[in-house]
Amino acid sequence: MALELYREAVDLDAPVTRRKDESAETSADRSPSGLSSNQKAERTMTYIGEPDYRHGSPQSLGILITNLGTPDAPTPAALKRYLKEFLWDPRVVEAPRPLWWLLLNGLILNTRPRKSAAKYAQIWGEDGSPLLTTTRAQGAAVAERMAERLPGPVKVAVAMRYGNPSIRAGLEELRRAGARRILVLPLYPQYAASTTGSTFDAVTHEVSRWRWVPELRFIMGYHSDPAYVQAVADSIREHWQANGQGERLLFSFHGIPRDYLDQGDPYHCYCQTTARLVAENLGLPEHQWQVAFQSRFGRQQWLTPYTSETITGLPEQGVKSLDVVCPGFSADCLETLEEIADESREAFLEAGGERFSYIPSLNTRRDHTDALADLILRHIQGWPEADTGYDYEARRELGEQARERALAMGAKN
Numbered sequence: 558m559a560l561e562l563y564r565e566a567v568d569l570d571a572p573v574t575r576r577k578d579e580s581a582e583t584s585a586d587r588s589p590s591g592l593s594s595n596q597k598a599e600r601t602m603t604y605i606g607e608p609d610y611r612h613g614s615p616q617s618l619g620i621l622i623t624n625l626g627t628p629d630a631p632t633p634a635a636l637k638r639y640l641k642e643f644l645w646d647p648r649v650v651e652a653p654r655p656l657w658w659l660l661l662n663g664l665i666l667n668t669r670p671r672k673s674a675a676k677y678a679q680i681w682g683e684d685g686s687p688l689l690t691t692t693r694a695q696g697a698a699v700a701e702r703m704a705e706r707l708p709g710p711v712k713v714a715v716a717m718r719y720g721n722p723s724i725r726a727g728l729e730e731l732r733r734a735g736a737r738r739i740l741v742l743p744l745y746p747q748y749a750a751s752t753t754g755s756t757f758d759a760v761t762h763e764v765s766r767w768r769w770v771p772e773l774r775f776i777m778g779y780h781s782d783p784a785y786v787q788a789v790a791d792s793i794r795e796h797w798q799a800n801g802q803g804e805r806l807l808f809s810f811h812g813i814p815r816d817y818l819d820q821g822d823p824y825h826c827y828c829q830t831t832a833r834l835v836a837e838n839l840g841l842p843e844h845q846w847q848v849a850f851q852s853r854f855g856r857q858q859w860l861t862p863y864t865s866e867t868i869t870g871l872p873e874q875g876v877k878s879l880d881v882v883c884p885g886f887s888a889d890c891l892e893t894l895e896e897i898a899d900e901s902r903e904a905f906l907e908a909g910g911e912r913f914s915y916i917p918s919l920n921t922r923r924d925h926t927d928a929l930a931d932l933i934l935r936h937i938q939g940w941p942e943a944d945t946g947y948d949y950e951a952r953r954e955l956g957e958q959a960r961e962r963a964l965a966m967g968a969k970n
């Protein structure tokens with residue numbers, strides 16, 4: 558019985574291409590038969606084609622900017638949909654599937670959505686979830702930078718690994734714009750299998766359904782990129798100038814299970830490296846900064862020290878004035894606005910702290926979107942000009958300039 562329920566829920570017998578999310582489709586995709594290209598591909602087990610393609614059609618370079626994702630609304634029903642997709646990803650929870658299915662569907666999805674919805678309601682903006690609105694604004698800013706700097710056509714799309722706009726929708730947008738070369742930039746500075754690795758899975762799964770598979774590249778992380786490190790350091794400096802400097806700076810990164818580190822996930826090292834580089838840039842002596850990991854989920858051990866315990870332990874060590882920065886989050890979201898700026902502040906003050914200051918994520922700072930645009934310019938180098946209509950010389954020159962800017966800021970190569 559349990560196996561049957563499990564089978565039904567996870568669609569064990571369905572063809573690999575079958576997915577319920579059709580959000581990528583618009584009426585423009587629908588053929589006279591009334592079926593969308595995705596639906597047709599699924600019904601007939603063929604691939605998503607290019608029926609309208611004419612030789613010589615303009616092509617463009619596609620940039621897919623992604624982040625984790627967020628619920629469609631701060632309601633238990635929307636949270637349930639979102640968490641179901643998120644927490645069923647084997648890159649996120651690496652537990653044996655049948656056992657995890659029972660726990661997820663029997664317990665977690667019946668309790669967590671209500672609690673999480675209440676938290677989301679506290680941070681929800683007029684335009685929706687801050688993570689989504691900021692990621693869209695970052696995408697628009699990067700598109701502007703790319704249009705200024707690239708002589709050829711370039712299309713930037715924004716997508717979320719879970720929820721909407723889906724990876725499928727983002728890739729469809731690029732496909733419709735004639736993108737034959739696609740660079741994927743997941744907005745996670747520090748690679749983790751559960752975030753960046755999972756984005757790779759989703760993107761490659763989607764394009765494996767296309768008839769005309771595009772050239773693909775992925776930016777797997779940028780934890781030590783000099784322009785990113787500089788932007789984080791400058792954001793801290795500016796915050797201190799405006800609000801004063803605390804006695805201690807805490808770098809708080811999202812955690813992952815400790816076991817993933819033991820299995821070789823580089824995330825922990827990358828977080829430590831980012832923090833050290835930013836502290837060096839600020840000229841902070843070692844006793845004035847430290848690293849901790851937040852947002853633990855479940856009962857197993859996660860990366861330590863935990864942010865919550867660190868924060869409540871500091872006042873009794875004599876640290877009464879604390880600044881917290883979260884450089885692993887490229888946009889402020891539930892985990893920074895509610896968990897750090899709100900919950901952690903309260904916990905620190907209750908534990909005897911006197912002053913708590915949260916330093917916002919890089920969000921749409923100009924130095925952040927410039928750093929992302931430079932990163933993209935460096936990663937599209939060497940893509941041949943054939944069929945793209947790009948001015949290859951001009952592009953090489955721009956890439957060289959981006960590389961030189963990075964070298965001047967201390968990059969190793």
Ligand SMILES: C=CC1=C(C)c2cc3[nH]c(cc4nc(cc5[nH]c(cc1n2)c(C)c5CCC(=O)O)C(CCC(=O)O)=C4C)c(C)c3C=C
Nearest residue numbers: 625626627649673688749751752811813854885890891892
């Ligand atoms: C920045 C990197 C992130 C890593 C690494 C990460 C790992 C990870 N997360 C969960 C479980 C949850 N995370 C949730 C929210 C959330 N996580 C990240 C980023 C990373 N997660 C972001 C940006 C957000 C916020 C999204 C938003 O809408 O604002 C949530 C949902 C909220 C809640 O119910 O608490 C869960 C659950 C695991 C299990 C994991 C690694 C294995």
Ligand SMILES: [Fe+2]
Nearest residue numbers: 625811852892
């Ligand atoms: Fe998370």
Ligand SMILES: [Fe+2]
Nearest residue numbers: 825826827829
């Ligand atoms: Fe490490």
